[in-house]
Amino acid sequence: MSGYRFYQKASAAYHSRPNLYNLLVVSTVSGGGLLAFSDRSPLRTAYADAGADVTKKKVVVLGTGWAGTSFLKGLKDPSYEVQVVSPRNYFAFTPLLPSVTNGTVEARSIVEPIRNIVRKKNFDVQFREAECYKIDTQNKKVHCRSNQENNLGGTEEFTVDYDYLVIAMGARSNTFNTPGVVEHTHFLKEIEDAQRIRKTVIDCFERASLPSISEEERKRILHFVVVGGGPTGVEFAAELHDFVIEDLAKLYPNLKNYVTITLLEAGDHILNMFDKRITQFAEDKFKRDGIDLKVGSMVTKVTEKEISTKERATGKTVAIPYGMVVWSTGIGTRPVVMDFMKQIGQNNRRVLATDEWLRVEGCDNIYALGDCATIDQRKVMEDIAAIFSKADKNNTGKLKADDFKDVINDIIERYPQVAIHLKKQQLKNFLQLLKNAQGNDELVDIEKFKLALSAVDAQMKNLPATAQVAAQQGSYLADCFNRMDDCEENPEGPLRFRGSGRHRFKAFRYKHLGQFAPLGGEQTAAQLPGDWVSIGHSTQWLWYSVYASKLVSWRTRVLVVSDWGRRFIFGRDSSKI
Numbered sequence: 175m176s177g178y179r180f181y182q183k184a185s186a187a188y189h190s191r192p193n194l195y196n197l198l199v200v201s202t203v204s205g206g207g208l209l210a211f212s213d214r215s216p217l218r219t220a221y222a223d224a225g226a227d228v229t230k231k232k233v234v235v236l237g238t239g240w241a242g243t244s245f246l247k248g249l250k251d252p253s254y255e256v257q258v259v260s261p262r263n264y265f266a267f268t269p270l271l272p273s274v275t276n277g278t279v280e281a282r283s284i285v286e287p288i289r290n291i292v293r294k295k296n297f298d299v300q301f302r303e304a305e306c307y308k309i310d311t312q313n314k315k316v317h318c319r320s321n322q323e324n325n326l327g328g329t330e331e332f333t334v335d336y337d338y339l340v341i342a343m344g345a346r347s348n349t350f351n352t353p354g355v356v357e358h359t360h361f362l363k364e365i366e367d368a369q370r371i372r373k374t375v376i377d378c379f380e381r382a383s384l385p386s387i388s389e390e391e392r393k394r395i396l397h398f399v400v401v402g403g404g405p406t407g408v409e410f411a412a413e414l415h416d417f418v419i420e421d422l423a424k425l426y427p428n429l430k431n432y433v434t435i436t437l438l439e440a441g442d443h444i445l446n447m448f449d450k451r452i453t454q455f456a457e458d459k460f461k462r463d464g465i466d467l468k469v470g471s472m473v474t475k476v477t478e479k480e481i482s483t484k485e486r487a488t489g490k491t492v493a494i495p496y497g498m499v500v501w502s503t504g505i506g507t508r509p510v511v512m513d514f515m516k517q518i519g520q521n522n523r524r525v526l527a528t529d530e531w532l533r534v535e536g537c538d539n540i541y542a543l544g545d546c547a548t549i550d551q552r553k554v555m556e557d558i559a560a561i562f563s564k565a566d567k568n569n570t571g572k573l574k575a576d577d578f579k580d581v582i583n584d585i586i587e588r589y590p591q592v593a594i595h596l597k598k599q600q601l602k603n604f605l606q607l608l609k610n611a612q613g614n615d616e617l618v619d620i621e622k623f624k625l626a627l628s629a630v631d632a633q634m635k636n637l638p639a640t641a642q643v644a645a646q647q648g649s650y651l652a653d654c655f656n657r658m659d660d661c662e663e664n665p666e667g668p669l670r671f672r673g674s675g676r677h678r679f680k681a682f683r684y685k686h687l688g689q690f691a692p693l694g695g696e697q698t699a700a701q702l703p704g705d706w707v708s709i710g711h712s713t714q715w716l717w718y719s720v721y722a723s724k725l726v727s728w729r730t731r732v733l734v735v736s737d738w739g740r741r742f743i744f745g746r747d748s749s750k751i
Contacts (some may be wrong), residue, residue: 230255233655234316234336236306238265238288240641241544242342243726244648246288251656252297257334261305261321263288266365267725268641270734272409272692274368276375276417277746281365283733286726302334306343309514311537314339338539340651341511341526345545345639348506354476359501362406371500373750375414378497379426395497396432399481401473402502403437403444405691408456410500411437412694415463421746436466436494438483440503443469445691445699447638449707452691452699459693505639511546524548530681532651541651544644548636549682561585571621637684646684654679690717 231254235242238260246258264285273279292299308317316339320330347363349355360374361367375398381387382395400411415435423430437444437460444460444467445453460467470486480493507515507525518536520527526547527535534540535550565573565581573581637643657679688702690713698714701707708716718738725731 231337232257232335233338233340234259234334235340235342236260236316237342237344237544237546238262239342239344239544240265240268240644241344241648242340243288243291244645245340245342245543245652246292246299246648247726248649248652249655250296250652251658253659254297254338254655256292256297256299257336258288258292258299258301259304259306259316259318259334260288260301261303262364263301263303265291265726267721267730267734268363269721269724271362271365271368272406272413274365275362275371275410276413277372277421277748278413278417278741279734279737281369283730283737284725285365286730290729291726302332304330304332305510307510309339309341309510309517309540311517311540314539336539338655339541341514341534341540341542341546342544342644342648343508343511343546345505345525346508347501348504349501350503352473352476355473355501358476358478359401359499362410362500362502371498374498375417376748376750379422379429382429382432382497383426392429392432393434394479394495396429397434397436397494397496399494399496399499400435400437400502401481401499402504403439403441403469404447404502404504405445405689407437407439407500407502408444409692410502411435411460411465412463412692415465416694417746421748424745425748434466435464436468436496438471438473438481439467439469440472440486441469448689448691448699449701449705451707452701452709455699455709456691456693459695459697463694505545508546531654531679532647532682543647543651545639548639640689642687642689643684647682650682690720692717 233249233254233256235245235256235258238258242258242260243265246256249256264287267284270279270284274281274284288301292301302318302320303322304318304320306316306318310317314336316334316336318332318334320332322329344363347361360371362371378395378398382392387395398414400407400414418430418433418435422433443453443457445456448456457467468483471483471492472486473481474484474491475482476499479495481496481499482491482493484491511526515521515523515526518534520535525545526542527550528542528547529535530549532541532543532547532549534542534547561581561584562573563569565577686703688700691699691701692714693699696711696714697709698717699707699709700713700716722731722735725734
């Protein structure tokens with residue numbers, strides 16, 4: 175029988191015959207069942223109490239993107255009752271969306287039904303395909319609305335109660351309130367966006383091939399504009415160029431010379447978040463490939479057939495005819511999240527603010543992760559005084575070296591960048607003192623240290639809104655939930671924060687594993703930890719390997735790898751299906 179069923183029988187036997195308790199547990203361990211032994215009542219599993227008479231905590235997860243799915247995959251404690259609410263019933267491997275736009279990879283190959291992901295859990299996870307439109311923190315309810323078509327019976331509304339709420343709703347594309355963007359451009363955030371782009375590209379070629387189309391109109395129709403020089407915009411421009419040169423040029427030989435691809439970037443360079451060597455290589459390659467790169471160009475308006483830009487160098491406004499525009503300029507906050515932020519007093523923020531434990535500030539049992547939230551990088555100096563005041567019990571303004579070392583350990587727990595700055599010139603004296611702290615009666619001036627820390631205060635940055643960050647946050651939060659009961663008695667966080675409203679787990683720490691920038695022509699640039707930069711064909715194979723390994727299931731891995739193989743042998747599919 176299963177470990178959990180055996181547990182239920184063991185629990186009943188324990189209450190009726192206490193003397194059998196130890197025998198039952200020993201037998202279970204020898205049989206490969208329960209792995210935890212406790213001499214306390216009631217019985218405990220490896221995670222938490224799971225008896226039939228124990229009320230399970232209700233966990234509601236909003237979203238099935240990188241953060242939400244990573245959390246669901248990592249959650250193992252059967253003492254929770256989990257409900258997932260999302261307008262899409264699948265997880266999409268979004269880094270491969272540019273490949274979907276041109277048929278390199280099929281849309282179905284990069285999605286996995288969320289029910290497939292959670293069905294192997296040893297506890298029940300309920301999924302509701304609906305959209306959350308309101309969060310009621312006072313009554314701990316989430317108001318939802320189904321998103322099925324009206325011909326199925328109309329829109330259904332319902333509420334879900336929660337004890338813990340995990341907000342992982344992602345973000346929408348940021349239009350910066352530019353006129354015409356919503357009406358006339360394509361975004362690249364969802365599977366449906368990639369499919370629409372793919373269909374529109376083929377539509378442009380089919381229309382341009384009609385005999386009644388003039389030369390000027392043909393040039394306009396085959397002018398593809400990409401707005402945004404970040405990783406998504408650059409990769410899409412490169413993928414589109416390969417699609418045109420390697421596949422469409424063979425099918426539409428008379429149209430090849432009419433095709434123009436323009437990349438608009440408001441900044442001075444594309445791929446600003448990458449090493450300068452990668453930025454320079456990408457810009458040079460695009461020029462060689464014939465991709466028209468316009469930096470310092472801010473889009474001011476989009477109409478049905480023209481996109482207007484303001485050139486920063488000259489101040490002039492230029493109208494550019496186009497056939498299709500793809501808008502990839504960053505992310506914006508979803509309306510439901512904005513309403514929630516107003517409700518909890520975060521009106522003036524761009525996204526939800528959380529503490530270092532991913533808990534929404536001002537809400538004890540609500541967590542937010544992924545693109546809809548950011549860890550509030552509160553100024554070091556705001557917390558530093560409180561930490562020192564607890565150590566400086568006599569209010570002398572000075573600490574012994576031993577006490578000072580303990581304080582520094584607490585600070586580094588919350589602000590790991592302090593450890594980096596301790597090695598820099600302004601804090602070297604303090605670092606030497608820490609090394610000699612054992613048995614040292616030397617006094618440290620608190621104010622001098624706080625002054626030195628002001629350099630740390632000025633260099634704190636928010637985490638990037640990437641899939642890598644969201645996935646790590648989801649795994650971290652799942653681990654916290656799995657060990658919630660254990661850490662109730664033995665908190666992992668700094669002892670000085672215990673009992674002061676702080677979380678009992680170690681704070682979330684993002685570990686950057688590197689980033690890729692596919693540049694077309696089977697060439698990719700990679701910036702990996704340790705300031706290691708790799709560019710070229712060999713890096714493309716590294717990109718294939720990493721992305722294949724990061725796919726959510728063996729099913730998607732097989733499908734994507736087979737799609738890559740099909741493309742090498744037969745080329746990309748140019749149908750609109």
